[in-house]
Amino acid sequence: MAYAQKKATFARPDNSTRPIYYFTFPSPTATDLQTPILTALETCQRAGCGGVIPMLPKGTELKNTDDVDAVRDMYRILLHEAAIRGLTVAFFLDSAFEDLVIRMLDDLGETSLHAKLLECKEYICRTGEKLERRLHEGDLLSLVAYSEMWGEVIDLRPFIKDNKLCWEVPQGNWVVREYLAIEEPDCRRANFLSYEASRAYMAMAFNLFSGVLAPYIGTTLTTLAYAEVGFHGTNRRDWDPSFNDLFLRRFGFDPAPLYPALFGYAGKDTTHYKAMLMTVRASMIQHGVMEALQNFASELGLSTFGSLTEPKLTACSFTAGDAMLCNRYSPCALFDKSYLYGTNSVKIAAGAAYNFDTARVNGELFRGYPQHDRVSLMKDAMNAFSRGVNNAALHLPEALTADSTFGDFIARVQLMLQGGRHVSDIALLYPIYDLHSRVTLYSSEVTGYEYPETPTDADYMTLINAITFYAGHDLTVLHPKAMRTQCHTEGGVLYLDNKNNREQFSIFVLPCTHIISLPNLRMLKKFYDEGGKILATGQLPTMAFEYDKEGKNDAEVQALTRAIFGLQATDKNVMGRYCHNKNKNGGEALFLYFNATTVDGTHMTKSSLVNRALNSFGVPFDVYIPGMGRFEGTGALNAIYPEFHTVGLTRSFPHGGMFTHIHKRTDEGDIYYFSNATDTDYNHHLLLRGAHDVDEWDPHTGNIHARPERFVSYLGKTYTYLRLQLPAHTSTFFVAVPVSAERDLPEMTVINNLESEQAKLNTEF
Structure with missing residues (x-):
């Protein structure tokens, strides 16, 4: 979009970037179907939304043809009225449709689609x-x-x-x-681990209403929506008969003798077995229902929108498989149950988009919130956007539907954040193989939602939050597959080589992991040898995901780890605060030991130490926000919902929230989004790497004005020095255009609020 057009649209948003509005259809047995639908569309427009995702009331069962006809009539009314109003509509794959399709097939004696x-x-x-x-x-x-x-x-x-x-x-x-x-006994679910079963279910569900839907496809009907994809069988033991063949094709040998590892110990190679077995199980979700959704929608000319079940969970393998690869086709974060509860889902969804070159990062916001105060919802929306979401669908309470203020705000934010490429200096490895290796299946009588047990040393979520909420730096979560197939390293820089989202990283963060892909570690060794900076925490890898009976790959992992981090870091008999290794090319590897325990019982390295370690590398970071309130992570954001509720985080959160930012680069220039969800005003300077002419764009009002700036030199790089005044619970954009800076710039030796920490670093590392 041309700059002048974007400026005009920012002042007066159009429907193209407005949020989507979730609403609930009336019951199929209701006598008046039309009035509630018209009311919902009026609310959608009044709230500043540009489209709707309709859902049936929770627990709806379509018992007869009259019920199906009623749903067909509701879609007919909805599509007709939405078209008149210029609104878009999604076809939502409601669980009631799944139940109906399975029952219809059962009546015909056909059970091939059963979970x-x-x-x-x-x-x-x-x-x-x-x-x-x-x-x-x-x-x-x-x-x-x-x-x-x-x-x-x-x-x-x-x-x-x-x-x-x-x-x-x-x-x-x-x-x-x-x-x-x-x-599965007494179950009316489709087999979402099978591509064929998933496609067949979608086709049958869509065909029930195709006569109504077809005329609007590509105009008013634009989206195929879904929710809660994951392992939902008893004890989450979802499976498919094709598993052994898939494993054989992936790893080259028969997995049948390995099955005891799924439920417990199966010898010295149990960790290897689990990692491989659970990788294949996760792939059945990805290449089953998720790929079927994408292909089915694409063939109809529709986009997709929907979330995994509890995508914020650290131990995602148990509930949804590989949360990044399952988000590959249509990345989606989920903010549900309570303010801030879904925060951890965003970096995983955004990482999937950045890794696999997907433009949209969807976000389903405010689902099932027990409280709906305007301030908390605004703060959670800002949290979502500043961590990567750029296409939101909302479960809106009445408090936010009285006028279009909230919808206008989101439309402006999404206008700015859609498109461009993500900029960050830090990549963090997604330790999915380690997470897979910790899953143990079981058979037990249970009720309610089955949450996973988080491994005590799974620190990657805490580490993500330490870097973003305390150190104040953005990062990209990097999947082992993307690192293996789409990255290269040269001159101490790691490059993500996508067509659109090209990124380059000066620092690589390795969270605690026992098992790692050998090609990934070889790349890290080259990165380190050429001058790259590596930060690791808790436990260094000793095993290769690429299993061989002789253990040669494990031995190479151990040798590479010693070469990067040094003998002391790999000696289990040594315990301290950190180990530091470096080479003649400027490569540095810091290993930080765990030094605290989180709310959810997992181990962590304190955020303050992580921050000091990052600063010690001397990397000139993309953005410095020295006056931001720093959130020392305690693992609270990792907690499963019962714990989150028990410790009182549903009622209040320390300092109200966090200060975060995101940087996107476009052909026209650079876009920085700053979000202050804390209860304290920000009135301090900040530094943007490079020389820029800066305008401030306020998404809350649509106002735009120029910002005074000056240029300084810090760590050998030119920076644009500005003052940011950002009241609590608000956000803003800086739109920056590159300019030339004079050669002799004033040199900054320290950044105000980092000075004391820098002094400590000089003596410690």
Whole structure:
């Protein structure tokens, strides 16, 4: 968009960047279907939104053709009236449609779409016993004898005759285990781990209403919406009979003897087995329902919008698989349940967009909030945008629908943040293989939402927040796959080589991880050798994700880790505050030990130490905000909702919130968004790397005015020095155009509020 046009649209936003409005259809049994829909559309427009996502009331069951006809009528009314008003509409894949499709197929005796569970049947046997046992019904995936004491496994499939296990038990304590993919009892869910089943369900659900929907596709009907994608079976044991074939294609060997690792210990290589097994399970979500959604929508000319289940969770593997790869096609953060609860979901969704060159970072905001005060909702919206969201859909309370103030604000923010490429100096590795390796499945009678148990040393979320909320620097979360296939390193800089979102990083952060992709670590060694800076915390990797029985890859990981971080850092008998290693090319590697415990019981390195370590590298950062309120992370934002509620964070949050920012670079110049969600006004200077002519664009009012600036030199780089006055609970944009700066600039030796910390660094590192 041309600069003049963007300026005019910023003052008077149009529908193209307005937020989407969630609303609930009336019950299909209601006598008046039209009035509630017209009221919702009026509310949508009055609130400054540009489109709607309609949902059926929670718990709706479409019991007969009259109910289906009523839903068809509601979409007919909605699409007709939305078209008149110039609003867009999404077709929402409601759980009621899934239930209906499965019931319709059941009536025809067709069960191929049913969700499947991994079931383990076991029985103890005695030494010398001659077994002749009929196998259970289901798709047999593995049949083994398992010695829990030694972690030894015997593949019993060669002993199957006429669907019976015929085997003489050898010396030892053995348990026979059958692993089966079975239909989940009393379940009306589609098998979202299967691409074919997912596509078939979507096609059937869409075809129920296609006569109404088809005329509006590409004009009024623009989006296919969904929600809560994840593992929803009993104990989250969702599975598919294709698993073994997928594993064989991915890793080159049969996984059947490895199945005991899914439920516990299976020998010295259990960690390796779990990492591989759970990687394949996660891929079934990605290449099942998520890929089916993308392809189905694309073939119809629609975009997609929807979220994973609890995408903020640190231990995501248990609930949704690989939260970055599952977000690859349509990245989406989710702010639900309470103010700030969903904060951690944004950097993962945004990272997926940056890694895989997706322009939009969706955000579903305010779902299920028990309290709806205007200030908290404004602060959470600012949190979402300053961490990466640029396309929001809102569950709006009445407090925000009286006028278009809130919708206008979001339209302006999204106008500025859509497009361009993300700028940050820091990349942080997403430790997904380590997270996969910690999952243990189980069989248990449970009720309610099944949350995962977070590994005690999983610190990556805490580390993300330490860097952004305390140190004041933005970062990009880097997936191992993106690092392996889309990155290279040269001259001490790590490059993300996308067509559009090209980034370059001077610092690489390695959170605590026991297992790492060997190509990733080789790249880090080259990065370090050429002058790159690496910061690691808690535990250095000792295992390669690329498993080999001889352990050669593990040995190479250990050798590379020693070469980067030094002998002391890899010696488990040494404990201190940090280890520092460097080379003649300026490469530095800092390893920080854990020194605190978080609210959720995980270990962490204090944010203050992380900040000092980053500053010690002497990297001239993209942005300095020296007067910002620094939030010392305690792991509170990582807590699952019951804990989040118990510790009182649903009622209040220290200092009200955080100060954050994001930087996007466009062809016209640089866009900086600053968000002050704290309860304290910001009135201090800040520095932007490079020489810029700066205008301030206020998204709350639409006003634009020039900003006085001067140029200084810091750490050998030219910076634009400005004063930022940002009241509590507000945000602003700086729009910067590069200019030439004079050669002899005043030199800054320290930045005011960092001076005391810098003095400590000079003596410590």
